Structure formats: C-alpha cells, structure tokens
Amino acid sequence: MNNIKNQFRKILFLLLPIVGMMTPGVLFAEYADVVMNKRSDKMGLRPVIFPHWFHRIRFRCKVCHSELGFEMRVGSNDVTMAEIANGKFCGMCHNGEVAWSIEHCDLCHSGKPGLKSGIDWGWDKSLTPDSW
Amino acid sequence: MRIKFSCLLLLLFALDVSINVQAAEKKEAPKFYFSNDKRKWNSLQRDEIHDPTCEAINVLQQPYEALSELPYDYTGNNVQWVKALREGFIEPRTNIWPETKIKVLDMDVIMDNTSTLPMVRFPHKEHTEWLDCENCHNHLFIAKVDANPITMYAVLKGEYCGRCHGAVAFPLRECGRCHSVLRATFKGKVGAQPVISGNPEFIAKPRP
Numbered sequence: 166m167n168n169i170k171n172q173f174r175k176i177l178f179l180l181l182p183i184v185g186m187m188t189p190g191v192l193f194a195e196y197a198d199v200v201m202n203k204r205s206d207k208m209g210l211r212p213v214i215f216p217h218w219f220h221r222i223r224f225r226c227k228v229c230h231s232e233l234g235f236e237m238r239v240g241s242n243d244v245t246m247a248e249i250a251n252g253k254f255c256g257m258c259h260n261g262e263v264a265w266s267i268e269h270c271d272l273c274h275s276g277k278p279g280l281k282s283g284i285d286w287g288w289d290k291s292l293t294p295d296s297w
Numbered sequence: 298m299r300i301k302f303s304c305l306l307l308l309l310f311a312l313d314v315s316i317n318v319q320a321a322e323k324k325e326a327p328k329f330y331f332s333n334d335k336r337k338w339n340s341l342q343r344d345e346i347h348d349p350t351c352e353a354i355n356v357l358q359q360p361y362e363a364l365s366e367l368p369y370d371y372t373g374n375n376v377q378w379v380k381a382l383r384e385g386f387i388e389p390r391t392n393i394w395p396e397t398k399i400k401v402l403d404m405d406v407i408m409d410n411t412s413t414l415p416m417v418r419f420p421h422k423e424h425t426e427w428l429d430c431e432n433c434h435n436h437l438f439i440a441k442v443d444a445n446p447i448t449m450y451a452v453l454k455g456e457y458c459g460r461c462h463g464a465v466a467f468p469l470r471e472c473g474r475c476h477s478v479l480r481a482t483f484k485g486k487v488g489a490q491p492v493i494s495g496n497p498e499f500i501a502k503p504r505p
C-alpha cells in the first residue's frame with residue numbers, strides 16, 4: 166500500500182512539470198488591444214474591446230485616425246452609441262456597408278465588466294517612467 | 298522506474314519540439330509551450346480582457362488565426378507589419394471616401410541628439426504608407442528638422458515617437474530599430490536626407 170502511495174507521489178512529482186509545460190506562458194491581451202469603457206459599464210454593458218491587429222490588416226491607420234478623426238489617445242474620443250448609429254466613429258464602417266452593423270452588440274461589447282479604459286494590457290510597461 | 302520516467306519526459310520534450318517545428322512550418326500557434334518558442338498569440342478566452350461568458354467570443358477571430366499567416370516578428374503583435382505591407386501579405390485600405398488624398402513621402406530624417414547611442418533614423422516612407430501627414434504634423438512634430446525637443450524621457454512617457462511606439466507600433470524596448478545609424482560609418486549630413494521619390498507635394502491617386 167505504502168509502496169503504491171510512494172509511486173503515486175513520484176508520478177505526481179514527475180507529471181507536474183509536464184502539466185506546467187503545457188500551459189501557455191502568455192496571460193495578457195494581444196498587443197494594442199484597446200479597452201473603451203467611459204460609459205459602457207455605467208450603462209450595464211460590457212466594455213468595448215477594439216482590436217488594432219484585426220483592423221490594421223484591413224485599414225491603414227490614416228483611415229481611422231485621419232479620415233474618420235479618431236484621436237490617437239485612449240479616452241479622448243467621446244464615443245456614444247447615438248453617434249455611432251449616426252455614422253460617426255465605429256459607425257463609419259459598422260453600418261452594414263463596410264462592415265457588419267451595430268445590431269451585433271456583443272461583438273464590440275465583449276470585455277470583462279469593470280475594466281478600465283486603456284491600451285496597456287498588451288505591452289510591458291516596465292520601461293515607462295511611471296514605473297521607475 | 299526513474300529511468301522510465303526520464304525517458305517519458307525526454308520523449309515528451311522531443312514531441313513538443315517537433316510539434317512546435319511543424320506548427321511553425323504551417324504557421325500555426327504552438328500547441329505546447331515547453332520549448333522556448335516565442336510564437337505566442339494568446340486566445341481571446343484567456344486574454345484577461347475578453348469576458349469568457351460573452352457568447353460573441355466564439356465568433357470573433359483568434360489573433361493567431363490571422364497573425365500567424367504574416368511575416369513573424371518576436372515582439373509586439375509578433376508580426377513585421379512593414380514587411381507584411383510591402384510584400385503584399387496584407388492590403389489595408391488607404392481610404393473610405395473616394396476624394397481623400399493619399400500622401401506618401403520618401404524622406405529619411407537622421408537625428409543625432411542621442412548621446413553615445415547610434416543616431417536615430419526616422420523613415421517617412423514606412424510611416425506615410427500607414428499614416429497621414431496630419432497624424433504627426435504639426436501636433437506631434439513640427440515639420441522642420443531640429444524644431445522638436447525630442448528626448449528619450451518624453452518618448453518613454455508616450456510623447457513624440459512614443460505616442461505610437463509602445464502602444465500600437467513596435468515596442469520601445471527595441472532600441473536598435475530607431476537607434477540604427479552608427480556615427481562611425483555614417484558619411485552624409487544629419488537631418489533631412491535627400492528625397493528619394495515623392496516630395497511634400499507628392500500626392501498619389503486614391504484607391505477606389
């Protein structure tokens with residue numbers, strides 16, 4: 166009996182690193198994902214996740230940040246659903262013509278409740294002066 | 298017993314390596330993570346910002362599905378975006394409105410206020426492929442050499458180059474990609490380099 170227990174412990178001990186090596190090392194969002202949550206949480210919706218990687222495959226920065234006028238600073242754009250429905254901000258494309266329309270709430274409002282607006286999940290902030 | 302397990306471990310390690318090599322050849326995300334392969338794209342389900350209980354998460358595209366098709370880089374999105382664009386892996390649209398003017402400028406600016414580090418080469422070409430002049434001029438940079446008191450401190454704070462680098466474009470820890478011109482071998486004059494093609498008035502036809 167004792168012997169089996171010992172064996173079992175040995176197996177466990179040896180299996181641990183195997184389990185460890187099969188769990189991925191990354192635990193954060195894709196680089197440049199933006200969380201937009203000025204109002205969503207307060208209105209009882211999930212925060213918006215805007216993936217830069219997905220959009221920059223299809224559009225150059227200038228389309229959004231020059232033609233459509235998104236300010237390049239998280240939180241500096243006052244985005245409301247009314248404006249989106251009017252064709253501003255995300256609504257320039259998410260209107261059923263360039264991309265799917267705004268009925269699909271969940272596709273944009275897909276973030277964990279309570280997240281703060283920001284872009285810093287994707288990258289290492291250890292270089293910024295704030296962390297010195 | 299111990300030998301058996303050692304063999305098992307060795308076998309698994311070999312399996313892991315071979316799977317990763319295969320995945321790399323097929324440009325897929327790796328399945329095991331034991332061997333030090335940096336081709337890692339997190340899945341939306343476990344990226345800490347998407348809500349796993351949100352049903353749409355199964356509809357959204359996983360980063361590795363798209364990004365593993367593109368030229369690999371070890372940092373940022375793990376994609377060499379400049380190369381992906383130049384070599385036609387991606388064809389991002391330049392405009393939505395047909396009347397928008399597409400401006401591209403091929404002019405390097407060499408900046409030498411870098412203390413002992415190699416000088417900074419700022420290439421307009423690679424930037425204006427992605428960006429419009431007004432994304433930088435004149436609220437980030439006055440369009441005049443030496444008119445901008447750029448310091449590394451400000452860049453790391455998220456000003457000047459740091460507005461994009463470290464947020465969306467490649468991260469700031471890649472010192473050498475900006476500090477790329479050695480003083481010893483650089484023969485020309487610092488500042489704006491001769492315009493190779495295009496000029497500040499150069500305007501390409503917008504794509505429909």
